[in-house]
Amino acid sequence: NNPSDKVALKTLWNYYALLHEVELSHSLFYQHSLPDALKEKEAQLLSMENRLLQLPLVELMEEGLAFLGLTEKQQDLAYVSGFKEAVFDFVKKNRADLMGFLDWWELNKGKRTVKISEDHDAMRILTIHKSKGLQYKVVIMPFLDWGIVASGQQAPVIWAPYQLGNLETVIPLTHQKDLKNSHFSDYYQDEVRLAYLDSLNMLYVAFTRAEEVIWGFSDFTRSKEGVKLNQTGNVLYTLFSTGFHIPDPSDQGWNSELMTFDWGEWGRKIPPKDQKPKVPLGLRWEILDWKEKLKTRNYAWDFSxxxxxxxxxxxxxxxxxxxxxxxxxxxxxxxxxxxxxxxxxxxxxxxxxxxxxxxxxxxxxxxxxxxxxxxxxxxxxxxxxxxxxxxxxxxxxxxxxxxxxxxxxxxxx
Incomplete structure (x- = not known):
């Protein structure tokens, strides 16, 4: 956005060198120098500078991808495609200027995801909230341990009614243990109860997404007072270790040595078919200039x-x-x-x-x-x-x- 920003320019050359395996040297980071391998690219950028400043956002993006050679490497094209989709989404609802897009990108870059088709042979990573209403043959949940009642900076604010004489007001209170022995203890207990309900709902959603196999992992902590139910991992440990009573003898259920709970039978392993390995096809990524596809045709009019x-x-x-x-x-x-x-x-x-x-x-x-x-x-x-x-x-x-x-x-x- 600012051609005089030398820091951004040096950052560009640094990432370009990493991408194209240019040898890193001190000249890459000095203000007025550049490695010999990048001087030709620098001259190309200087010759394009005035034209790039006049391009609309979408064309500027295409020119930038071509200049940086991101598509020639045939690596991480899914992320390049996701970035292009973000640009298209921005210009649909906003003015297609570079400064506005950069501000929008700073606010939304952490919210964007790479979308893949359902039949793609890959593992999908979703949050529990995003998985609501969906189902899969196998679900793996490696992080089933979180704090149930938030504290510190993540603690919610309780808006509690308060009356002093004829004065009635609503007071914002930070949810903390000190409220248990105060006038607002009832509001504190209500918030704790709702926090447990939210966590139980999250666990219910997590454990009902799988059709055949579910594998989960959670940690738990044991103190002098025992296992406190302030973490979902502690709740699951208490539930699985003492909550299910399965008739003995049985190899299913809680294993106190391995600290695991197994239930059900694994499906029969089907040997893979003998297939020749398929050579992956290279992805085509062609950038077409629309100005090359449009031509002005002149018609000779008879004005007699x-x-x-x-x-x-x-x-x-x-x-x-x-x-x-x-x-x-x-x-x-x-x-x-x-x-x-x-x-x-x-x-x-x-x-x-x-x-x-x-x-x-x-x-x-x-x-x-x-x-x-x-x-x-x-x-x-x-x-x-x-x-x-x-x-x-x-x-x-x-x-x-x-x-x-x-x-x-x-x-x-």
Missing amino acids: EDGLQARNQRKLGVIIHELLADSQRLEDALRLLREFTFEGRWDGSTASEVKVQLEMFFGLNQIQDWFGGEKRETHLHQVKEYMDLVAKLSQLPVKGYLCYLEPTEILEV
Whole structure:
């Protein structure tokens, strides 16, 4: 955003050197020097600087990816694609300027994720909240140990009503143990109860996502007073070690030596099929400049009196075709004639002439096609095609006529 920011420029060259395996040296970090391997790239950047500053955000992103060679390495293209998607999402709802995007990116970069298809052969990493409503064959939960009641800076604020004499107010209180022996002990206990309910709901969601196998790990702490139920790991330890009573002998249940709880039977292992290893296909990542796909085509207009009249006749013919396409009867055509006149698509004198021609045309019984403008050989071929189609459909003799508006003329085909 700021070409004079030397710190950002040096950071760019540092990451570029790491990506393209350029040997790191002191010259890479000195203010007025650069390794010989990067001087050609620096000259290229200086030659592009003015043009880059004038590009819209999306084109600037494409140019930046091409300059840095991120797509040539064929590495981590999923993240490059995710960044491009972030740019597209930004320009949909915001003005496509670089400064605005950088501010937006600082606020939202931690919220973006790389999206993969459901059939992709990879392990999906989700939070418990994100997994609500979803299910998987196998679920692995390595971190099932968190504090139930938040404390310190993460402690919630309790808005507690308080009355002193005739004064009634609401006091914000930080949730802490000191409230247990105060006037607000009931509010403290309610908050603790809700915290336990939230944790139990989280555990319920976590343990009900798997269809066949669930594997979880949690730590627990034991003090002089025993295992306190202030951590979900301690709750799970107490539950699994003492809460389930399985008839002996059984190899399922709680193992006090291994500190594990096993339940159910593992599925039969199916040997993999003998398949030749597939060579991974390289991903195509082509950046196309839209300016190379758009070309301006110049048409030579005839501004003579005959040329202007021919164009006016073509425009009139287009309107007549639109009118006749929506008309089954003369009444329909006259109604549309009045609507087109009201919309200003032609003047009153032209409407009067067209009305006379319409009354004459709808009085004919022949199969016709209407044309406006000069006579052309293509009109004749078009009507012949119509006649052939109608003859095949009806299996009857067919006659066709060409009707020109100006001058009014009916020709048999």
